[in-house]
Amino acid sequence: MTGIKIITLGIAGFILLSSNALADDRRNVEYMLPGCRFQALNPPPVQDSEWTQALICRDALESIVKNGPLQPVFLNSCVPENIPPHRIAQAVVEFLERDVNRLRERFDIRATAALHSVWPCH
Secondary structure (H helix, E strand, O other): OHHHHHHHHHHHHHHHHHHHHHHOOOOEHHHHHHHHHHHOOOOOOOOHHHHHHHHHHHHHHHHHHHHHHHOOOOOOOOOOOOOOHHHHHHHHHHHHHOOHHHOOOEHHHHHHHHHHHHOOOO
């Protein structure tokens, strides 16, 4: 009986740790959104912490833009080369803020959908 209790407590602890890890996932919308808000500013922010967050978003969006044409048709995007980085961030932020119930979802997927909604490939 004691062995079953230990196993049960171990499983419960694992579940709690897993849910906390998901809540703090650096790939989710909630984590990335503040940096993308900073990236969307023109001119950009001046505080070091804001710059760091903005650059994390900028780098993530650069990768998403680069891979946009390679996505399935229902999710692909073809952002014109003349669109400045802050405008791309603005489009993503506007899209993400429309549905605050999806803040725990993966940023890369939601940002890909955002770019598709504005610049789908034709």
